[in-house]
Amino acid sequence: MGRRTQRYSKQREAVFNAVKSTDSHPSAEDVYESVRREIPNISLGTVYRNLSRLADSGKISTLELPDEVTRYDGNTSDHLHGICQECGRVVDVELSVHQNLHDYLSGISNFHVSRYSLTLHGLCRDCLN
Amino acid sequence: MGRRTQRYSKQREAVFNAVKSTDSHPSAEDVYESVRREIPNISLGTVYRNLSRLADSGKISTLELPDEVTRYDGNTSDHLHGICQECGRVVDVELSVHQNLHDYLSGISNFHVSRYSLTLHGLCRDCLN
DNA sequence: CTATTTGCAAACGCTTTGCCTGATT
DNA sequence: AATCAGGCAAAGCGTTTGCAAATAG
Numbered sequence: 001m002g003r004r005t006q007r008y009s010k011q012r013e014a015v016f017n018a019v020k021s022t023d024s025h026p027s028a029e030d031v032y033e034s035v036r037r038e039i040p041n042i043s044l045g046t047v048y049r050n051l052s053r054l055a056d057s058g059k060i061s062t063l064e065l066p067d068e069v070t071r072y073d074g075n076t077s078d079h080l081h082g083i084c085q086e087c088g089r090v091v092d093v094e095l096s097v098h099q100n101l102h103d104y105l106s107g108i109s110n111f112h113v114s115r116y117s118l119t120l121h122g123l124c125r126d127c128l129n
Numbered sequence: 130m131g132r133r134t135q136r137y138s139k140q141r142e143a144v145f146n147a148v149k150s151t152d153s154h155p156s157a158e159d160v161y162e163s164v165r166r167e168i169p170n171i172s173l174g175t176v177y178r179n180l181s182r183l184a185d186s187g188k189i190s191t192l193e194l195p196d197e198v199t200r201y202d203g204n205t206s207d208h209l210h211g212i213c214q215e216c217g218r219v220v221d222v223e224l225s226v227h228q229n230l231h232d233y234l235s236g237i238s239n240f241h242v243s244r245y246s247l248t249l250h251g252l253c254r255d256c257l258n
Numbered sequence: 259c260t261a262t263t264t265g266c267a268a269a270c271g272c273t274t275t276g277c278c279t280g281a282t283t
Numbered sequence: 284a285a286t287c288a289g290g291c292a293a294a295g296c297g298t299t300t301g302c303a304a305a306t307a308g
Contacts, residue, residue, distance in 0.1 A: 007262055007307050028298080043265045048298060050263095066193035066246050069297070082240040093240050104233070105249065111211040111222050114251040117195050120234065122243040136282050136287055157273080172290045177273060179288095198272070 006053070014038050015050040019060045020074035025081070025090040027069045064117045065090065082120040086127035093120060135182070143167050144179040148189045149203035154210070154219040156198045193246045194219065211249035215256035222249060 006012075018034045019026065026034070032047045051072055054060045063071040063081060071090060080093040105113045135141075147163045148155065155163070161176045180201055183189045192200040192210060200219060209222040234242045 005262080005308095009263060009307080011264070041265075043267095045266075045299080046264060049300095052299095064195035066195055066248075082242070085243065091240060094238055096236065101233075104230075107225065108249075109223055110254055111220060111249060112252040112257050113211070113249045114214065116250060117248045119195075119246045120237075120240060120242045121245060123241040125239055128241050134283095134287080138281075138288055140289070170290075172292095174274080174291075175289055178275095181274095 006057070009050075011035075011039060011042055011046050012050045012053070014042070015047055016054055016059060019051070019054070019072045023075070023092060025063055025071040025073050027071050029069075031072065063090070065119050080118055080120065082122060082124065084124035084127055085121060086123055089124055091124050135186070138179075140164075140168060140171055140175050141179045141182070143171070144176055145183055145188060148180070148183070148201050152204070152221060154192055154200040154202050156200050158198075160201065192219070194248055209247055209249065211251060211253065213253040213256055214250060215252055218253055220253050 014035045015031055018031045024030070028044070028048050028051055031051065032042070032044050035042055035047065051060070051062075055062045055072070058076060061073045061076045063073055065071060065081065065083065068083070075092065078095075080095050082091050082093045083089075084091065101116070101118070102113075105116060143164045144160055147160045153159070157173070157177050157180055160180065161171070161173050164171055164176065180189070184191045184201070187205060190202045190205045192202055194200065194210065194212065197212070204221065207224075209224050211220050211222045212218075213220065230245070230247070231242075234245060
């Protein structure tokens with residue numbers, strides 16, 4: 001066990017920047033496409049490896065979306081996501097709701113909730129018009 | 130388009146029964162193992178095909194669990210699921226909470242919620258002891 | 259100099275599909 | 284007899300991994 005030391009690599013930096021610089025919650029493939037413009041011969045395997053390491057070390061986070069390709073988020077704060085049924089985008093959701101939900105869920109009698117995963121489906125602001 | 134007519138087959142009946150007769154939320158592989166005791170030469174492809182058809186026609190339902198193999202549920206009523214961090218089981222969760230949640234979620238300002246997918250993580254009753 | 263990281267390609271796990279034979283209506 | 288469903292095996296898709304060469308410290 002124990003994490004081994006991490007060395008700098010321009011590939012990891014580029015992967016990190018690609019995730020950090022957008023709020024589109026890119027998939028590994030999306031990140032690959034984006035980073036390739038800067039480092040044309042980067043391999044998809046390297047992108048996957050770096051996404052995992054960055055997520056392990058808490059610098060980015062992984063999105064738990066049902067029936068979806070894994071997506072990554074540069075915003076590591078605790079928040080919710082909505083998937084727009086119209087345009088397919090994954091958007092950040094304002095979370096006053098989120099804050100009370102944990103208490104709300106402790107009302108459950110046959111299961112002890114330590115965390116939950118909530119994904120909303122509906123219409124984003126753009127598609128609501 | 131348009132659904133084609135469905136014919137009876139003993140394989141589909143067995144797949145249906147396997148899902149209906151348990152509350153363990155079996156995966157396709159689980160169903161395969163189970164049905165094989167009755168129909169030893171059934172193929173895994175047939176199990177998948179029938180699970181899809183049964184779900185399409187609403188006779189069983191598909192579980193949207195993040196980062197999990199797809200599981201199936203013979204209980205088609207709207208309810209929540211908890212994944213036990215100790216034993217890995219997926220259990221049905223009593224849902225008084227669930228009923229109010231939709232209203233609760235309409236408070237969100239930047240996303241119009243039409244449905245949501247909520248999975249709980251924690252401890253089931255057995256593992257809480 | 260040594261350990262880590264890369265690129266590449268092969269392997270993986272789960273699920274779907276094509277093709278031809280067999281079963282249902 | 285006309286379709287639909289099954290068995291089998293191959294393919295598909297997203298992701299992981301083994302390996303030898305390159306690179307950071």
